[in-house]
Amino acid sequence: MKSLFDSFSKLVSKIRGLTYIDDETLREILREIQRALLKADVSVEIVYNLTKNIERKFKKGKIPEGISPKDYLIYVLYNELVELLGGEQVPEIDIKKRPYKLMLVGIEGSGKTTSAAKLAYYYMRYKKLKVGLIQTDIRRPGAQDQLRQLAQRIGALFYGDPGHHDPVKIALEGIEFMLSNKVDLIIVDTAGRHKSETDLMEEIKTLYSTVQPDEVMLVIDATEGKQAASQAEAFAKYVPIHSIFLTKMDSTARGGGALMSVIKTGAKIKFIGVGEDVSEIEVFNPRRFVSRLLGLGDLETLVEKVRALEEEEKIVQEVEKEVEEGKLTLLTVKKQIETILKLGPLSKLLQLLPTSMFPAQVLSRLDEEQMQLTQQKLRRWLAILQSMTLEELLHPEILDSSRIKRIARGSGTSPREVKELLQYYNLLKRLITEMKRSRKRVPKSLLKQLNANLGELGLG
Template identity: 35%
Template sequence: MFESLADRLQQALGEVRSRGRLSEEDVERALRQVRLALLEADVDFRVVKEFTARVRERAIGTQVLASVNPAHQVVKVVADELTELLGGTTSEFVLPKARPAVVVLAGLQGSGKTTAAAKLARYLRAERGLDVALAACDLQRPAAVEQLVLLGGRADCTVYERGTDATPVEVAGWALGRAREEQRDVLIVDTAGRLHVDDQLMAELQAITERVRPHRVLLVLDAMTGQDAVNVATAFAERAPFDGLVLTKLDGDARGGAALSVKAVTGRPIVFASTGERLEEFELFHPDRVAQRILGMGDVVTLVERAQRELDERKAAELERKMRRAELTLEDFLEQLRQIRKMGPLKSLLGMLPGMGSQLAALDLDERELDRVEAIILSMTPEERRRPEIIDASRRRRIARGSGTSPQQVAQLVKQFQAMRRLMRDLSRGRLGALGSLLGR
């Protein structure tokens, strides 16, 4: 998330962190680097000017420079102001008690609006236990209806569609009637987009909102478009008011300009963030957590929340018991690997650990290697997974053919697993007690 911006800001503040005492000149030098990093990230120049002015005013104060650790104080000031720039506090997505609650999604073509509609539907169903239906009102883009039907099925949500035979306004009204009859909790309306903001787009959007009277209107923005996304949000705010924003494609090469500018320019909060291709990679936008990740402070809270959501507590307890007794098998290892991968890409998870952000570029993280590990284990017999020591040359060749790997890769996995199991056995027998005591001190 915002890798290039994060690298530049961490580099700019790295000099500050390395100094025991700070002068105004040190702070000014760091602020110049911060200003350049924000401008290169396509943040609105007026926003950059106001941001650096606020940081300067707080960072050069006597209370900061004369403190016991001024470097930490300056970094905290930058983190606080960055959090404020991103929206300050989390904008909770509160729906009224009226049923069905109607949510309209708007945006330009190519912003990921249809996918965002399905992700929002899955989020409301899985996280809040709501009965959600989707209305396919994007009749402008070819195959948009079919795409929503497919994604809605994967999200386990009902999709109301009438093909392209009716107008979007008619489909929206009909879908609302169906949602009322079937007593749905939420109806999400996926509207059409255009390549740019035009009168036809706005007229259609206004007609749909007049027909369904939505309780919430969300504007979907592509984070990869930078300053253009802010221009789109400004145009929509002037002609078709919305309550909040959904930022998509934050897992791509997003420079950060949209996220850092849009709240200050439009006054509307970022409500949701789409952080990957999977339907599950969609979450509330937390300004403080994003600011901490940009500055390399990690995001342990989100990591814990994902673990609580994705990991099976009973299986985790059983795994811990086996590890204590040195009874771990390759079947257990495969199960744990799958549980971790459900939480998201490995690089993203490591980026949530404090201090890891700046080191990720140097790490050679290849998700395909995890695919190879899984394929190798799945190509083994149940007995081989439980007792990898029986895997001889003949078995290695068979496993390699079944997994599309080489016998050497199979041997390496088995060797590494056996070394890990020996280490757990040694720990369980107390052979590393002296080392444990040393680490304990």
């Protein structure tokens, strides 16, 4: 895994060091991305599609103002990698049902027994659950002792029996034992070796119907690289696979390929193993993983910023369109305020406002303190707008005094404030109509009125 991290962080510093990005440098960067991924055993098809997408999105995408092309390229790369690794969604880790039965399956040596202990450790330590471990593997010499000792180390309950010749009996007795001990989470470890694959799969199937687990987690060794997917597919033929635990991400360069191939089958990776110790378990979070992969502490900030700016661009266009058509609804005002609040004072905010809300000459005089006041005011206005129904947002003329009272109550403001917002909105609409009619400058008288209004907000 290290080498993938190394090559990507090198790549990112290289992009950051570029003075410009032309077709030639872009091609070179894309080639390097390909090399890094192929080295990590990512399939040729995935690599090809990924770099094609990056190229297309970088060339076609409108780079938001205030973002440099190289930052935008990093952003596109980040987005594509996150997508490949399962998207924004973080796997559901919390256990809702008590007791919850989790059964681990996988071939011998994949890391089942180690991962069983890691899971117990994780849920005990971070979710404060009472956890029990059951060892049904009677084939691998030492498997019973291995899990017993691990359980002892972390303080989990254990059930197993080295003298037994029937895994199903161990499972039944084990569950009985865990239930009488009021365990929240029961983890059942299974064997991974048999005379033949069919024998193994038959045993797992029988155990599955005996244990009736709430979740079957397949344990796969990341050193398998892109072959990992075929294991997931093979097991899925016999038992439902609800989630994946990918082990040995620390000890292989092929982790990237393993991750991506497994995700492509539609399986959900929940945890990764990053070392031999019981504590070396991580929840698999695509965004966090990619941030680390690209070696950027400030990546999330960059991503948030580009996203907010893209969102802003959409709203600016919406406002412009409504202005163009001579109408402006409160719904758009609401979206605008939401975006402004999200972006904070660092952004294009100051240029966004004058397009419809505040005259530029007022805003150019805004200082820190006034900015704070504006934000406070906008937050209260947003609360008001959030208390309105869609119909009210689209047709503010229906707002009578009883509706205004309701909205004020719902937003924790006063009817006076609601009216103030409506006044402001009406003024804005007039301003827009005037601008449209005159196609010239805003009439002085109107501007004066607006300024006075803003003065009350601490903006004048």
